[in-house]
Amino acid sequence: xxxxxxRFALIAAGVAxxxxxxxxxxxxxxxxxxxxxxxxxxxxxxxxxxxxxxxGGMVETGSVKxxxxxxxxxFKVTDTAKTMPVVYKGVLPDLFREGKGVVAQGRIGADxxxxxxxxxxxxxxxxxxPEAAEAVKRAQAKGxxxxxxKSLELPGxxx
Numbered sequence: 001x002x003x004x005x006x007r008f009a010l011i012a013a014g015v016a017x018x019x020x021x022x023x024x025x026x027x028x029x030x031x032x033x034x035x036x037x038x039x040x041x042x043x044x045x046x047x048x049x050x051x052x053x054x055x056g057g058m059v060e061t062g063s064v065k066x067x068x069x070x071x072x073x074x075f076k077v078t079d080t081a082k083t084m085p086v087v088y089k090g091v092l093p094d095l096f097r098e099g100k101g102v103v104a105q106g107r108i109g110a111d112x113x114x115x116x117x118x119x120x121x122x123x124x125x126x127x128x129x130p131e132a133a134e135a136v137k138r139a140q141a142k143g144x145x146x147x148x149x150k151s152l153e154l155p156g157x158x159x
Contacts, residue, residue: 038135039084081139095121
């Protein structure tokens, strides 16, 4: 084999090895990628049913129900437009409270309830994840727009 052919074979092998390594790294990255969704997005079926994702918003006041086993808890997460029931088995963060921001990681169960494997609470009263804050603002804007349209509708006139 000529030196030129040997060099070409080595370069081809190097490119192939680099391609395989890139494929494996990107595959591992995709498996560990966790997206954030709001209850409104989950209700609109934008969230994956077969993958782990995060849901965030506010813990609905009056929705926290602790089970007799002392470890399981049920609560609802809301973005003021939609509400998503969540079940979690484990120790909740100290800052977990009704009416405060929360992010839960897990999957949607067969019954439509979000089964959390991890619950994160905000670290102070002024913090909310940027995605959750934006989602709450959008949901509030949609709610105000819907109320305005409803108040402007004339009696006896249908759309």
